Amino acid sequence: MTEQKIFPAPSVDPETKEFWAATNENKLLVRYCNSCESYHHYPRTICPHCGSDDTSYKQASGTGTIYSYSVMRRAKEPYAIAYVTLDGMGISMMTNIIDCDFDALEIGQSVKLKFSPTTSDDVRLPTFTPA
Amino acid sequence: MSINGKAYIAGAFEHPVRNAVDKSLAQLHAECAKGALEDAGLTKDDVDGYFCAGDAPGLGPLALADYMGLKLRHVDSTETGGSSYLVHVAHAAEAIALGKCSVALITLAGRPKAEGMATGTAPRDYGASPDVAFELPYAPVITNMYGMCAMRHMHEFGTTSEQLAWIKVAASHHAQHNPNAVLKNVVTVEDVVNSPIIADPLHRLDCCVISDGGGALVVVSPEIAKSLKRPLVKVKGAGEAPKHQMGGRVDLTYSGAAFSGPAAFEEAGVKPSDIKYASIYDSFTITVLMQIEDLGFCAKGEGGNFVSDGNLISGVGKLPFNTDGGGLCNNHPANRGGMTKVIEAVRQLRGEAHPAVQVENCDLALAHGTGGSLGTRHGSATLILERE
Ligand SMILES: [Zn+2]
Numbered sequence: 001m002t003e004q005k006i007f008p009a010p011s012v013d014p015e016t017k018e019f020w021a022a023t024n025e026n027k028l029l030v031r032y033c034n035s036c037e038s039y040h041h042y043p044r045t046i047c048p049h050c051g052s053d054d055t056s057y058k059q060a061s062g063t064g065t066i067y068s069y070s071v072m073r074r075a076k077e078p079y080a081i082a083y084v085t086l087d088g089m090g091i092s093m094m095t096n097i098i099d100c101d102f103d104a105l106e107i108g109q110s111v112k113l114k115f116s117p118t119t120s121d122d123v124r125l126p127t128f129t130p131a
Numbered sequence: 132m133s134i135n136g137k138a139y140i141a142g143a144f145e146h147p148v149r150n151a152v153d154k155s156l157a158q159l160h161a162e163c164a165k166g167a168l169e170d171a172g173l174t175k176d177d178v179d180g181y182f183c184a185g186d187a188p189g190l191g192p193l194a195l196a197d198y199m200g201l202k203l204r205h206v207d208s209t210e211t212g213g214s215s216y217l218v219h220v221a222h223a224a225e226a227i228a229l230g231k232c233s234v235a236l237i238t239l240a241g242r243p244k245a246e247g248m249a250t251g252t253a254p255r256d257y258g259a260s261p262d263v264a265f266e267l268p269y270a271p272v273i274t275n276m277y278g279m280c281a282m283r284h285m286h287e288f289g290t291t292s293e294q295l296a297w298i299k300v301a302a303s304h305h306a307q308h309n310p311n312a313v314l315k316n317v318v319t320v321e322d323v324v325n326s327p328i329i330a331d332p333l334h335r336l337d338c339c340v341i342s343d344g345g346g347a348l349v350v351v352s353p354e355i356a357k358s359l360k361r362p363l364v365k366v367k368g369a370g371e372a373p374k375h376q377m378g379g380r381v382d383l384t385y386s387g388a389a390f391s392g393p394a395a396f397e398e399a400g401v402k403p404s405d406i407k408y409a410s411i412y413d414s415f416t417i418t419v420l421m422q423i424e425d426l427g428f429c430a431k432g433e434g435g436n437f438v439s440d441g442n443l444i445s446g447v448g449k450l451p452f453n454t455d456g457g458g459l460c461n462n463h464p465a466n467r468g469g470m471t472k473v474i475e476a477v478r479q480l481r482g483e484a485h486p487a488v489q490v491e492n493c494d495l496a497l498a499h500g501t502g503g504s505l506g507t508r509h510g511s512a513t514l515i516l517e518r519e
Contacts, residue, residue, distance in 0.1 A: 007269075009268070011263060016264060020264075040378035042262060042379075044261070068279040070275040070276075070330045071331045072270070072275045073328045073330065074327070074330070079270060091381075092381040094507075118268065125268050
């Protein structure tokens with residue numbers, strides 16, 4: 001087991017503070033548009049698909065698949081950046097795949113949510129690990 | 132209403148410097164401006180329109196108009212990253228067509244090398260941009276973002292590292308003739324795939340160079356172009372298109388060139404098979420491959436085959452590209468390759484490229500730029516230029 005990575009804390013603004021507050025309860029919220037009945041990410045008040053402001057958060061199941069990834073080999077501590085497509089939501093989010101064998105990662109691989117600590121006590125970061 | 136034939140590129144200049152430790156940023160802009168105006172046979176007092184992007188210091192056109200002593204009636208600081216300067220050519224043509232200016236100066240300069248910037252491996256903080264909180268903690272850098280595009284392309288279409296390597300090989304064949312190129316050695320497919328991986332699946336030699344310097348262009352009205360002594364390079368068509376994550380419906384297999392390309396071809400009234408020379412944005416080998424597909428030089432997914440076996444080498448293949456050595460070998464000033472794309476297209480159309488890489492009867496050229504990141508959000512811009 002490697003030491004748990006502490007991620008840099010994201011900058012929280014008034015529009016996204018509910019999203020980040022939920023991370024401290026290990027919940028991943030995804031913004032849903034009640035008008036066009038579709039999800040989007042990162043969260044906005046006004047739906048980027050249809051322009052409606054009738055949007056609200058729903059909790060993601062926390063499972064998904066790797067859409068694409070790239071292991072940053074030329075870094076002090078190599079890491080795997082990825083887009084993960086969230087099951088049943090039709091959207092992909094940027095994340096890191098953690099606690100994994102970098103050489104065994106594959107596009108299409110199933111992954112599950114695993115929150116990581118950040119430099120802020122108030123915010124955790126949604127990361128993923130092989131399911 | 133169209134810009135086809137409404138403006139001409141009369142001046143073009145690429146700064147020969149590649150490490151500008153002894154020059155200021157404003158000085159580089161001004162030296163590029165002077166070079167392009169002298170190339171056109173004009174002076175700064177002829178300039179009435181000025182265009183610059185995010186590489187300019189301070190309040191962009193205000194700071195540099197002050198520094199250079201320009202008296203202007205039209206300014207434009209459209210910022211779409213490395214593709215800005217192709218957009219500027221199109222916007223200059225629009226402004227000239229409407230009579231808002233008649234001599235438009237466009238400059239680019241930067242000194243990432245002198246400043247020791249870790250261009251490819253350090254995350255960039257775009258401040259208050261709304262995406263930053265949801266991306267920056269994961270350490271997206273230029274190389275792993277383009278790496279994700281390449282990984283997906285390989286997954287969907289079977290593209291290989293060897294095929295991508297052919298793009299660098301072609302650029303290096305051209306760069307050997309450019310005395311100013313950062314990398315002048317011809318490399319092989321083996322050299323590329325045996326160079327160290329930076330971010331999967333991109334090797335060091337899949338990446339462009341990091342260099343200081345800059346360039347400038349002068350876009351003028353037809354009347355002024357015809358009064359000058361330079362060959363006539365006409366702006367025939369242009370297209371621009373931002374592409375992004377589409378609210379999370381991420382698709383890394385194509386770029387905004389899929390929109391800017393067809394728009395430019397339609398305005399110019401020509402098709403991809405008519406193009407004799409192409410300047411294609413080459414921050415990475417994968418950038419070139421995706422754009423060649425999106426611009427319609429081959430079908431989506433066929434790019435790997437298309438670029439192989441020297442097909443991009445002047446005098447050898449069907450689509451001579453980046454005959455100055457491109458960003459991959461020659462120059463990527465300010466981490467923004469759009470300006471040099473237009474400059475080499477102008478050289479080709481004038482017959483002023485190096486004789487070893489000059490395309491015969493080069494009367495129709497395309498220049499294409501990508502700014503920002505193909506992995507997140509980027510601005511694509513396409514120009515079609517014709518020698519008259
Ligand atoms: Zn909607």
